[in-house]
Amino acid sequence: MKRELEIYVHIPFCVRKCDYCDFLSFPAAPETYREYAGALKREIRGFEDPGRYEVVSIYFGGGTPSLPDPELTVSVLDQILQKFCVREDAEITIECNPGTLTKEKLEIFRRAGFNRLSIGLQSADDSLLSKLGRIHTWEKFKAEYADARRAGFSNISVDLMYALPGQTCQVWRQTLEKVLDLSNEGCAADRPRGPEHISAYSLIIEEGTPFWDRYHEDAMTKARGDRPLFLPDEQAEDQMQKDLERTLQEAGMHRYEISNYALPGRESRHNTGYWIRREYAGFGLGASGQIGRERLRNTSDLAKYLEAEHPLQEVTQLSRDNEIEETMFLGLRRMEGVDLDRFEETFQMRAEDLYSEVIQQLTSTGLLEISRGHLKLTERGIEVSNLVMADFLLD
Ligand code: SF4
Incomplete structure (x- = not known):
């Protein structure tokens, strides 16, 4: 497929x-x-x-x-x-x-x-x-x-x-x-x-x-x-x-x-x-893409871009932790929130277990909620979204 x-x-x-x-x-x-x-x-x-x-x-x-x-x-x-x-x-x-x-x-x-x-x-x-x-x-x-x-x-x-x-x-x-x-x-x-x-x-x-x-x-x-x-x-x-x-x-x-x-x-x-981390190809000056677990970035130098057969400048292998963090940051930006079943399917672990303390603390302070299988920001959580998201960084 x-x-x-x-x-x-x-x-x-x-x-x-x-x-x-x-x-x-x-x-x-x-x-x-x-x-x-x-x-x-x-x-x-x-x-x-x-x-x-x-x-x-x-x-x-x-x-x-x-x-x-x-x-x-x-x-x-x-x-x-x-x-x-x-x-x-x-x-x-x-x-x-x-x-x-x-x-x-x-x-x-x-x-x-x-x-x-x-x-x-x-x-x-x-x-x-x-x-x-x-x-x-x-x-x-x-x-x-x-x-x-x-x-x-x-x-x-x-x-x-x-x-x-x-x-x-x-x-x-x-x-x-x-x-x-x-x-x-x-x-x-x-x-x-x-x-x-x-x-x-x-x-x-x-x-x-x-x-x-x-x-x-x-x-x-x-x-x-x-x-x-x-x-x-x-x-x-x-x-x-x-x-x-x-x-x-x-x-x-x-x-x-x-x-x-x-x-x-x-x-x-x-x-x-x-936001749901679909694969994407980026073409053009400074464009980035994500193919599989690779993050690709083209040169930002116009002269080089115009000449180069292959303008790719940087390939970064995303670690599993990088992918998990991105899933949380990008997912929480959506009002629908992070789809918890999809998270488990992708990472073979439950977000509720991995982040149990953070989720417990942020839901009890009214910044996050779990509803219909999604973890999402509350209205108050949206106002301080940057702070909330920082809590989902993995060490
Ligand atoms: S200079 Fe920047 S903000 Fe202005 S039109 Fe171009 S891309 Fe947009």
Whole structure:
């Protein structure tokens, strides 16, 4: 029987670097896009023994996969479709950034087989967008969203960020309302207004970014529980999270992972596969994959990637403990929690025995619960999820 596989393709190019971003992404010349597409196809062709697998999802992430000439992107997708056995109903997502989409591009993507878009909006407030260093405005996003619906995309995810410098709860609520009020006219979407899926992350100030220079002191102040000057304080951030959950719930979406919300049946299959530790192949600059018990990572050096016959830089053998820890960390991020039967089947031992003390302590303090065969975070547990997860590290 064929094993299930997910495929991730990294497109590292962006129009310009956003001020908070520490992803592997950068501007490049159109000629580089072309060379890169060639290198990607070579890497895909070199994948050994694809016949073992049935591909259940494909995800083009970045960077900005919607930036290069769409024919290049489509040629990479075609290479995957030729090389692998891809399930007929596979979820095929492309990440897009507003300001890089056109009606024609969207039609080309849809015709080629992409059936899901993940659009990085971040905020509906133009002054915040400019503070973040984004290249688009709310109106630009809105027009491109409408084009996407008209091009036939009936599964759209929108990325948002909160706890941004100078952002108030009211401004955050306005963003949520505007997004949920997006018109779906001309498309067979599940409802007349709003996207099918929303990912929402609170801003993290990453070292090496312009935001680090601007706001690091402020982030430290906030972490100490003092009132920061520019960033929303802890109380405001909690309120934003509560507003997020309540507003999306009222709009019929449910939280299925710490930072992800969807209409029923529209949860991201690709990300869910990652959280349940399905095998995945990663193609492209700096991309990582997991095949069997091996974690693979490509070079992050563009010149090397473009030249290399085999861009693989690192292979790490995962120990059994690594796998157990990952199963717990990733599983607890899902609202459904860790499937205890599946854990026992995989590791030939019960999570309740291995972690008996931790589970006992965290359930008695109301941070974890066991329900219908799943170990999961309670509402209070979600608020301190990082601390809870640290308890599942094995020595
Ligand atoms: S568009 Fe996304 S990947 Fe590109 S620089 Fe901005 S945040 Fe980073």
